[in-house]
Amino acid sequence: MIVKRFLLLCSRQHSSVANAAMLKKSSDYVSPPDKVSNIRHTRFGKKIEETPEELTLRLYATELSEWNHRYWKKQNKIFLESKKELQMEIENSGLESDEDVEAAMGEFYRTYLLNNKRSFNLYTKEWTKANLRLIYLSLRAKKSRILKSLR
Helix, strand or coil, rough: CCEECCCCCCCCCCCCCCCCHCCCCCCEEEEEEECCCCCCCECCCCCCCCCCCHHHHHHHHHHHHHHHHHHHHHHHHHHHHHHHHHHHHHHHHHHCHHHHHHHHHHHHHHHHHCCCCHHHHHHHHHHHHHHHHHHHHHHHCCCCHHHHHHH
């Protein structure tokens, strides 16, 4: 499969591409990282004479990619807002030594990770299950493509 990079051509909040008709429909396209989620949006191409199993795989991969993007966009937005608040507190408190600032940032990161441990563990569990399903669907799609070519 050909994977090409492209720039998002619209500034909509979701990851659909405004000029998707201009892109080669059978190729996958990967964007630069999103500014907030740091996730690369992917537009999965439709294969020529796509089998039902390949369609299922493509739709599931798209759905999984969107879910991943939404999760990290939300998490990173919360993190960046919290970090910005801490930086304001550091400026207002008058901490000047690098060691004091590093200690405050270290405590912030530790507290943030502890407070979000349950969310991160749940995400990891769901992400793992989803990727196992993706592997299963990929195998089914490959099998259907092979059987179709033998007919």
